[in-house]
Amino acid sequence: MRQSPIYKIPFQNIQEKNMSFEVVFNHIVEFMNVNPAGNYQLMVGTDSQVHKQHTVFITGIVIRQVGNGVWGCIRKVMVPRRMTHLHERISYELSLTEEIVSLFTEERKNQLIDIVLPAVYQGATFTMEGHIDIGIGKRNKTSEFVNEMIARMESMGVEPKIKPNAFVASSYANRYTKQE
Structure with a gap:
């Protein structure tokens, strides 16, 4: 399988730049191995911002141990035009999220599940969530796309x-879309 150039776009956070997905995955494994009996949420979400000459997309990956910290990173994709049509932008945001989710193959997901499995009867959990920067409020311009994106x-x-439960897209990734 030939990987598209977009798979080569590196991840980063405050501590580390130019991380491959393998490095990101290893950070997630290390984070979970600190306390295998934890309740873990692996969350992926994308947000975008239209600038003067381009549109910036930030995809965030966050592993959260409920009540006991997080580790996260982002990946930035720049489209060299203003994407002003809302449906196109929301759909592309979701495509970028889907692309990252697809990197968590069954084998990788099983590796993460295997970390918490020995402590499952003590309450350990692992879930994977896709955070979509849309909402259902009547005044929300994205509400008409909710069913399509959820499906x-x-x-x-x-x-x-x-929204309001899609904080990786609407808060974490959003913070980085404002930067040129």
């Missing part, structure tokens, strides 16, 4: 989350 996430076997 896309569900088809990948990932639990979809929308």
